[in-house]
Amino acid sequence: MCKQCGCVYARVPTVTKERKLVFASPHSFQYSLVFTDRLHLVDFFVCAGYRTMTSGEEEDFYLRYYVGHKGKFGHEFLEFEFRPEGRLRYANNSNYKNDTMIRKEAYVSQAVMKELRRIVEESEIIKEDDNNWPAPDRVGRQELEIVLGKDHISFTTSKIGSMADVQRSKDQDGLRVFYYLVQDLKCFIFSLIGLHFRIKPV
Template sequence: MGTIPLFLAFPSPALQLEDTSRDISPTLPIVANTVVTMAAPNDQFYLRYYSGHSGRFGHEFLEFDFRVVGDGRSAVARYANNSNYRNDSLIRKEMCVSALIVDEIKRIIKTSEILKEDDSKWPQKNKDGRQELEIRLGNDHISFETAKIGSLVDVTESADPEGLRVFYYLVQDLKALVFSLIALHFKIKPI
């Protein structure tokens, strides 16, 4: 995956989906039955990833989602990260991304072939936490839930190492993309 030009991630201060000044829920709201179509009716797209656990610092998690809005020429990307370590607070970011970013995410998903996988043999969520991945791509809809994966050793020791490897690498790619978008969108200072 190459670098993403700055013009692909643009701010949308007028687009406020929720008031983030008052935190009622620690996670992003799940968008149920609100998939907006892009150019073609069978080209629906929604992606949500969650990784979290409850431990001695409370409920700590990382969550992001992409949801197509309006006429399909852009999408809203939302990110939430909660860590109570050293009394950190909830970090929420929201930005608008172009259809090119959405197309790149779709390409990453299709290339990974995650839509062909089944999570029935993957490790179940446990005290160490869980990961969730939900994708709606056209007529395909998947929702995976598994234990948190610490390293590739956890993947190779599972009952379905090939399927879990696909999940593991897809999640790494998606997280890298999201962190890059956030860095481009929120940390670049104008000259």
């Protein structure tokens, strides 16, 4: 069991390496760190950043989601990204009651990436477009970018609070697909982050 986060690792002994993290998203990942960590290769995760896929296993799949707004408490947002090699980046910023930004990074296994891809494919979001979706406003902004094989979509719309907002839109069917996919993605990422970083060793 990993002493850092409590997850179970297997098959490969611990290794040590130096790594540099560079975040380049326009919203949140604007920092870089250089440090040396003792790493554990994990069956489900890699506890601090080691590749879980070989180059032959990598597929053309990328996903980034952002939702946020600027208001009384400044720029509050949630953003996460899955890269083809399995790198997961996560940032959650809320200034409510002086909360600090949460930044996490991990590498996920090929099985996790396949499940994420399945969720995206079954949603059929690739068939939609955002031409008739509500434009971002003072309430908030959402961005979804996906590369799936030869398909590449980049959607932008306003923050959606409930299905009532979907039903008032010009493209109810398309926005409904987007709304339900976002809910699935949030459940997925919150489960991953919770399991990886908050689990307590037994």
